[in-house]
Amino acid sequence: MDAHHQNTSTLSFDALFRESGRDLYAYVRTLLGDDASAEDVTALAYERAYRKRASFDAGRGSQRGWLFGIARNAALDELRRRKRSAPLVADLPDGQVPAAAEEAETAVRRTTVRIALAALPPRERELIALKFHAGLSNVELATVLGTSESNAGTRVHRAVMKLREACNAPA
Amino acid sequence: MRQRERLTPVQMRELEAVDRALAGEPVDADLRELEDLALDIRANAPQMTPAFAAALEHRVSEGFPTQPESTIPRRRRRRWMLAPAAGMLATVAVALVAVVGPGGNDSAVSTTAVSSQAEPRATVESVAPAPTGAPAIAPQALQSRSDSADRTVGRKVERNAVLVLAVPRAEVESTADAVIRTVDRFGGIVHSSSSDSSDATGGEATFDLRIATGKLDEALAALSKLGHVAQRSQSLQDITGSFTSAQDRLAGARAERRGLLRALGRATTPLQIESLRSRLRLVRSTIARLDGQLASLRRRADLSTVQLTVRGGGTRDEGAAGGDWTPADAAHDALRVLEVLAGVALIGLAIALPFALLGVALVLGVRLVRRRRREGALDAV
Numbered sequence: 001m002d003a004h005h006q007n008t009s010t011l012s013f014d015a016l017f018r019e020s021g022r023d024l025y026a027y028v029r030t031l032l033g034d035d036a037s038a039e040d041v042t043a044l045a046y047e048r049a050y051r052k053r054a055s056f057d058a059g060r061g062s063q064r065g066w067l068f069g070i071a072r073n074a075a076l077d078e079l080r081r082r083k084r085s086a087p088l089v090a091d092l093p094d095g096q097v098p099a100a101a102e103e104a105e106t107a108v109r110r111t112t113v114r115i116a117l118a119a120l121p122p123r124e125r126e127l128i129a130l131k132f133h134a135g136l137s138n139v140e141l142a143t144v145l146g147t148s149e150s151n152a153g154t155r156v157h158r159a160v161m162k163l164r165e166a167c168n169a170p171a
Numbered sequence: 172m173r174q175r176e177r178l179t180p181v182q183m184r185e186l187e188a189v190d191r192a193l194a195g196e197p198v199d200a201d202l203r204e205l206e207d208l209a210l211d212i213r214a215n216a217p218q219m220t221p222a223f224a225a226a227l228e229h230r231v232s233e234g235f236p237t238q239p240e241s242t243i244p245r246r247r248r249r250r251w252m253l254a255p256a257a258g259m260l261a262t263v264a265v266a267l268v269a270v271v272g273p274g275g276n277d278s279a280v281s282t283t284a285v286s287s288q289a290e291p292r293a294t295v296e297s298v299a300p301a302p303t304g305a306p307a308i309a310p311q312a313l314q315s316r317s318d319s320a321d322r323t324v325g326r327k328v329e330r331n332a333v334l335v336l337a338v339p340r341a342e343v344e345s346t347a348d349a350v351i352r353t354v355d356r357f358g359g360i361v362h363s364s365s366s367d368s369s370d371a372t373g374g375e376a377t378f379d380l381r382i383a384t385g386k387l388d389e390a391l392a393a394l395s396k397l398g399h400v401a402q403r404s405q406s407l408q409d410i411t412g413s414f415t416s417a418q419d420r421l422a423g424a425r426a427e428r429r430g431l432l433r434a435l436g437r438a439t440t441p442l443q444i445e446s447l448r449s450r451l452r453l454v455r456s457t458i459a460r461l462d463g464q465l466a467s468l469r470r471r472a473d474l475s476t477v478q479l480t481v482r483g484g485g486t487r488d489e490g491a492a493g494g495d496w497t498p499a500d501a502a503h504d505a506l507r508v509l510e511v512l513a514g515v516a517l518i519g520l521a522i523a524l525p526f527a528l529l530g531v532a533l534v535l536g537v538r539l540v541r542r543r544r545r546e547g548a549l550d551a552v
Contacts, residue, residue, distance in 0.1 A: 017231045022219060029217035039223050046227065047235045076545035083548055106211075113211040122549050132212040135193060138186075146542075150177055157182045160189065164208055 013050055020064055021046075024071055026133035030117070031075045031126050041078050045071035065143035068134060072126075072144055109167075116166035124159035131156050326411040327468060330384055330475040332391055333405075336398030340483035343374035347481055349397050354380055357390040360474070373484025380477040387475045394479060401482065414468045421461040428454045 024045065029038035049070050056066050117128060130136050130144060141152040178186070185205055188198045192206040193213060219227075230236075338346045347366065354361055359382035366376045382390045395403065431454060435447045 014231060017228065021224065021227065023216075025219045025223075026216040035217075035220075038217070039219075042219075042223075043227055043230070046231060050231070050235050073545060076548050079548040080544060109207070110211045110214055113208065114215045117212065117215065126549065128212060131189070132193065132209060133216040137190075153178050153186055154182070157178065157186055160185070160205070160208070163212070164204070167208065 013053055016049075016063055016067065017046060020067060020134075023134040024068065027068065027126075027129045028071055028075050030129035030133055031072075031122070032078060033118075037078055037082075041071065041074045045074045048074065061143035062140055065136065065140035068130065068136060068140070068144045112167050113163070116163055119166060120159070120163060124155075124162060127156050127159040128163060131160075326409055327414040327472040328384070329408045329410050329471040330387055331406045331408075332387065332475065332477045333402065333479075334391065334394055334400070334477060335402035335480045335482060336394070337401040337482050337484070338398040340373045342398075343368070343376055343481055343483040346397050347376040347378075350376070350378055350394060350479060350481065353390065353393050353397070354378075354382065357382055357386045357393070359383065359386075359390060359477075362476075373482070375483060376481040378477070378479040378481075380479055381474040382477055384473055384475045387477075391477070394477075398481065410468055410471060414465065414472070417461050417464045417468060421458060421465060424454055424458045424461060428458065 021042075025038060025042045028041050028045070029035065032038050032041060045067070049067050052070070056063060060066075117125060120128065127141075130141055136144065138149050138153045138156070141156065142149045145152055145155075147155075185202065188202040188205050189209045191198050192209040198206040336346065344366075347364075351361060351364075359380055362379040362381050364376065364378045366374075368374045391403075391405075428451060431447055431451045435444065435451070438444045438447055
């Protein structure tokens, strides 16, 4: 690989990181449930993606979908490792603290959503994270999950409805 | 896991509302609740700490140094995944050895020792058909014969050779003439010869030659150059035992004759004289027979027998005199090499294909199992 090509690839990867870094971390953190593992897995996912960047095929989906697929595999491997060792009790993310001027109603609502999200089964929590934290389209979701776009949409819809019900359920 | 479900219009509308809310676009009034939910979920997205974000950005900008810095232990490379490729390589190598090994050199020379009932061990050399245009006989073979000749100094050794030359049909006669000239050149004898020019056989001339044993090697080398050597073999038989035995018996017979002659000189009666003459006749007969045997043994030791056949029907290339390596020979050799390589490739492919398929199935199976385990990990949380 010549220097120019390598430089171009690096720049492209830098752009991908800037565009997706926070979303990827949010997704991994939601899936794993703790900050330390989320940081490790996020770093590992970017490293793997960087080393495998030559194998990316634009014809098989977006770069973002490809990256999240790598992150998902790394996160699931981490969950497997965790299962073999000691289970980790997921801690709830702190979330954004509402501004002082924000209405109390909003703060309460977001706390409710956070608790309901943490209580969702992992598969549905993952779908919510991919859709709302990572901002993936249904096509990209399908790429990451290895399913059809229609199926991905159906599953996301079901997870959203379940979350809505959990939020609306009486405490 | 994959479910064949289609989104209903209502579901599609709700998902579109979610997408619009996430994109910051207005949402229909009846779906405001979903909009709020989407925004609340988005607002709850975990955030990287500034320190981690900076550290990761630094690593990305550095292009991730060669040594992985991740704190998560990476799985060791599965070198066993290379096993199918290594197996295929080994298979091809074995096939190459199997094909080229015994068949790669058509002019293989074999030297074996065989035992004779009456005589000491005799050495037999044989030369398998040589490739077209190749030297008539390998130098090792000549060296081997020279060594055997050295070992037979002082002993009576009978040597026989069989030589079959393949020549083009049109050159059978000229080659036969060349055979005779060559035999004359080495002071040999054409004991008998015959020629068959029928179309069915492609023409053939056979010779029963006697050549001085001391010149046999040179004569065979010269004869081998007259055509393509299709077959060549030699045998040695040590007849020293037979020779010394005949010599001993001859000496005994002569001594007996001398004794009988002295007794005859002293005989006084007609009966004695007649009896001694009768015994003398027998002894003389024995001496004559033993002389003949010794002469025959000497001839067998001094003159080697060469059964030479000039066989027509070969191509002009095959009939080319050995020794000169022509461009045609080179082309033929190149073709032969390609044939061998193609054969090796075919055998290798035939053996490697099942392994390759097995390897592919193995890789796919491993991927499937890994995928299921990953998904299982998600279910087990």
